[in-house]
Amino acid sequence: MGSSFIPSILRPDFTWPRPMPYTISQRTPPVPRMPSKTSRIAWGYLHKALYYLSQWYCSWFGIAFDVNILQLPFGLVIKWTDRTSVEEAAAMHMARAAGMPVPRVLSCGEHLNAHYNRKFSILMTRLPGVSLANSRFPLEVDDEGPWLHELKTCVQSMRSWRPPHPSYIHSPIGTAIRSSRVPGHIMGPFTSESEFYNFLISPASSHGFSSLEEYEQALSCAKKLEQRPHRIMFTHGDFKAHNILVDDDGHLSGFLDWESAGWCPEYWEFTTAMRFGRGSWWFQVAAWMGGDQYLEELASDVALNLLTVDSYIAF
Incomplete structure (x- = not known):
């Protein structure tokens, strides 16, 4: 989908840059307080809906649909693999708090009845670069x-x-x-x-x-x-x-x-x-x-x- 009338924020190449600072904190970042299991389950339902949105979105723009990294508008992606976990989200919070160019975690989803052990997903910002x-x-x-x-x-x-x-x-x-x-x-x-x-x-x-x-x-x-x-x-x-x-x-x-x-x-x-x-x-x-x-x-x-x-x- 190459229409120039589509706002850039809706396109799959839109990113949220995380400029590299001159220094990275050498002090241990605080361990984040992770969302409760109830909250993660609730977000999981939204992430499941976004899964289907991503299928339509990729079809609309003519890009490959990846079940592991779901492409979304507004510079967002969902990582949803058999390796994704709450521990990964916590590590990303810490690294970003120290100043590293790490995606911003927006929500964590838990999927109790997921197939192939895909029980956790993370909604995050998309970063630029190759x-x-x-x-x-x-x-x-x-x-x-x-x-x-x-x-x-x-x-x-x-x-x-x-x-x-x-x-x-x-x-x-x-x-x-x-x-x-x-x-x-x-x-x-x-x-x-x-x-x-x-x-x-x-x-x-x-x-x-x-x-x-x-x-x-x-x-x-x-x-x-x-x-x-x-x-x-x-x-x-x-x-x-x-x-x-x-x-x-x-x-x-x-x-x-x-x-x-x-x-x-x-x-x-x-x-x-x-x-x-x-x-x-x-x-x-x-x-x-x-x-x-x-x-x-x-x-x-x-x-x-x-x-x-x-x-x-x-x-």
Whole structure:
């Protein structure tokens, strides 16, 4: 639908820019008070109605209808996947309160009888920009736009936030953390890093190794994680190129997908991002932003992945 008579605010490319400030707060943002279950259920009915509106809206403008990210007028979208949760909404509130370019959460919907475990939805603002994509090119820091330093500011600032408890590992609201790399994709909460590590290593198996010697070498390497204590820091948890939006001027315009956010060991942000695609452009980005401090943890994390991948790959 290309009519010039349609107001821009109704078009699917209308966005609510969130200008990147010069600084991001290094003080821990307050944990938001999340809406009650009754309120979330009520909003869920509205989100369901907006689901059908989105179908009509996309048809009207001739754009693809995405059941996971529902496009709406007035610069709005609904994220509605089997991974969306109240914990994600809480993390977005905190990141936005600190000044990061994160969508504004308008409402949370709960769906008790949803199919395919799509039990939660978030109505939020649409941000401008284009997602980054990984590649095999070398990182040239001086040739990148200002987004690179702006993103580093975001990451380093939230790593300075003080956790509610110095050893607890949990979501922003004290509950379990969603992670695609554990059985059932849910972990915790944990009261210590040791408890966290024991959970990660518990499904270890020799199934994927060609010899007992290879298995024992991987196990020995993975166990080094437990031998090094780590601080607990606020972690995005899915620090990947496709979750970063950059505008036409090269500035950071969006930091998205906080579904795996929470308080985790300091290496978790970087080793999760660097486990695959070693040497790729995004690997270099993560290393430059601080991941190069955790190369030993990365080797242990890669070994841990080889030992436990069978336990979660089918989910």
